[in-house]
Amino acid sequence: SQIALLLVLFLALIGPVDYWISVVWLKRPHHSWLIAGVMGLATCGALVAYHRTIRPDQIIVNTARVVDVDAQTGRMDGHLWSHVYSSRARQIDVHANFPTQPNDCMLDWQGLPGNGLGGLESQMQLDRAMPAYSVRGQHERLPPMVSGVGVPAAGTKRFYAAWTEAITPEQQSSLREMPGLDQLEGEVVNPLSVDLRDTFLLYHRWIYPLKGRMPAGDRAVLSAQIIPRDLERRLNRRQEIDGKLTSARWDPAERGQLDRVLELMMFHRAASGQNYTSLTHRYQPILDSSNRMESNCAVLLGRLDDAHPKIGIKLHHSDQPVPTQVGSDFSWCRIFIPVDVSHKRSGNG
Numbered sequence: 001s002q003i004a005l006l007l008v009l010f011l012a013l014i015g016p017v018d019y020w021i022s023v024v025w026l027k028r029p030h031h032s033w034l035i036a037g038v039m040g041l042a043t044c045g046a047l048v049a050y051h052r053t054i055r056p057d058q059i060i061v062n063t064a065r066v067v068d069v070d071a072q073t074g075r076m077d078g079h080l081w082s083h084v085y086s087s088r089a090r091q092i093d094v095h096a097n098f099p100t101q102p103n104d105c106m107l108d109w110q111g112l113p114g115n116g117l118g119g120l121e122s123q124m125q126l127d128r129a130m131p132a133y134s135v136r137g138q139h140e141r142l143p144p145m146v147s148g149v150g151v152p153a154a155g156t157k158r159f160y161a162a163w164t165e166a167i168t169p170e171q172q173s174s175l176r177e178m179p180g181l182d183q184l185e186g187e188v189v190n191p192l193s194v195d196l197r198d199t200f201l202l203y204h205r206w207i208y209p210l211k212g213r214m215p216a217g218d219r220a221v222l223s224a225q226i227i228p229r230d231l232e233r234r235l236n237r238r239q240e241i242d243g244k245l246t247s248a249r250w251d252p253a254e255r256g257q258l259d260r261v262l263e264l265m266m267f268h269r270a271a272s273g274q275n276y277t278s279l280t281h282r283y284q285p286i287l288d289s290s291n292r293m294e295s296n297c298a299v300l301l302g303r304l305d306d307a308h309p310k311i312g313i314k315l316h317h318s319d320q321p322v323p324t325q326v327g328s329d330f331s332w333c334r335i336f337i338p339v340d341v342s343h344k345r346s347g348n349g
Contacts, residue, residue, distance in 0.1 A: 196302030
């Protein structure tokens with residue numbers, strides 16, 4: 001490790017390096033104690049600086065959001081997961097900051113699945129030494145809050161927020177299914193008042209790459225000349241190598257790719273579900289919109305640059321906010337757009 005490397009360097013400094021400086025170069029062996037002391041202080045300073053680098057004094061907040069919008073009704077449903085890390089023991093109050101108070105919102109502690117450290121099925125009683133905390137729901141103009149949460153030194157606490165609000169879409173998309181092709185034509189519009197990045201349109205088993213950035217009110221035209229890609233193939237990272245199709249198998253232990261985790265949570269069944277991930281997706285099944293894509297509904301998918309709510313943190317029994325550092329912050333938005341399939345009804349008639 002890096003600490004072991006620093007200790008080895010320190011031994012080298014107070015040994016051969018100290019001898020060479022004091023005896024060989026300066027020819028004053030009695031200066032060896034002074035030089036060794038200076039080297040010891042420098043090493044201590046390096047260790048303190050390294051400790052502050054790997055364990056900064058401020059709180060680090062990692063956040064992920066998935067925002068769903070029904071373009072027809074204007075209903076917005078949001079989900080937020082936030083992990084709060086503290087290098088030293090603190091008792092904090094955590095609240096969700098909204099620009100405007102939504103119709104309904106909640107914030108609570110998020111249990112960790114499984115029997116690992118801090119897991120819901122764990123037999124270790126780690127919370128007995130932690131102070132009691134309370135959960136305040138939405139009340140008039142006050143945001144929801146989890147108050148008095150104890151965070152151990154170098155520990156992490158997890159929180160989950162959900163909210164619902166009504167928006168007025170700026171414009172409406174106009175999508176139709178082409179007869180006999182199971183593919184789309186028409187116009188897709190960003191109905192929000194904010195930009196979307198890395199946009200795609202998903203419908204049934206197809207995915208249409210759109211634009212790198214789709215400003216508010218911007219539109220993209222779909223026609224028979226635009227060839228969609230296979231959705232399952234993209235979700236499985238399937239590619240052709242030496243004439244053979246190979247899929248990048250999902251490793252459940254891989255937790256460093258948050259975007260990839262969210263992608264599979266949002267379209268788990270479309271990615272062949274448990275056959276691909278070896279996971280049941282039973283803790284957050286509400287996120288899987290695969291069933292909606294199989295109906296007469298398309299999904300405009302994109303990233304949000306500056307999404308809300310933000311997690312606010314302050315010390316318990318204090319109005320002073322705690323210095324926080326934003327670690328990772330990912331936000332995906334799914335806009336559900338109705339598709340005109342009247343040709344099917346007229347054909348059946």
